[in-house]
Amino acid sequence: MSPDVENAVAQPRTSERGAATRSSLLAAAREIFVSKGFAEAGVTDVVARADASVGSLYHHFSGKADLYLTLWEEFQARQTQRTKRAVRTSRADGESDPMRVFVGAARAYLDGCLEERELAALFLRGDGPPGFDVVMRDRLRVWAQRNAALFEDEPALVVVVTGALAAAVSEVVRSGDRALAEEVLAIIGQIRPATSATTPSNG
DSSP states (O other): OOHHHHHHHHHHHHHHHHHHHHHHHHHHHHHHHHHHOTTTOOHHHHHHHHTOOHHHHHHHOSSHHHHHHHHHHHHHHHHHHHHHHHHHHHHHTTOOOHHHHHHHHHHHHHHHHHHTHHHHHHHHSSOSSTTHHHHHHHHHHHHHHHHHHHSTTOHHHHHHHHHHHHHHHHHHHHHOOHHHHHHHHHHHTTOOOHHHHHSOOOO
16 A cells, blocks of 8 residues: 555544544533633643643644633534524524514524533633633624624614523523523514504504
């Protein structure tokens, strides 16, 4: 077998091993951050839990903050998939009311928070790397911009529903109360633009 062929055969194994190491480091970081908090957690705690070396951690991540931010980005990616799936399902079912579509997506987001409650709570408790609050604010702004596309020319409505859902996420994650989540969604679903609320009805 030529060296090139040997390398081609060996490469996937190396990549799989590297991916497995990366996954085990992230799983270990999640456990350590949840149990000890970001500030108290150390790189040595993570590698010990993952049964890995410090060198392997720095091969995949730049440090403790990078582990935390990667957990956050992967959680957000899963949440995005959940909400996009909900929007697609609503529209496939013939739903055209933007607020009902939004509530369906919001329910999927809250379900994800409850499904991964320990991780969601980790990001909400304020014990993250320096500057993480800015990252969260930026993500909320991007999310609000997506909502704006759903509620055309209704910037005030976007502010209200985005703020209401952000508060709901915080409370639902803290309490783990799915019934509260449904109550909040029912109230959000009744919110309408001020213009339609104040426009006199004909007749």
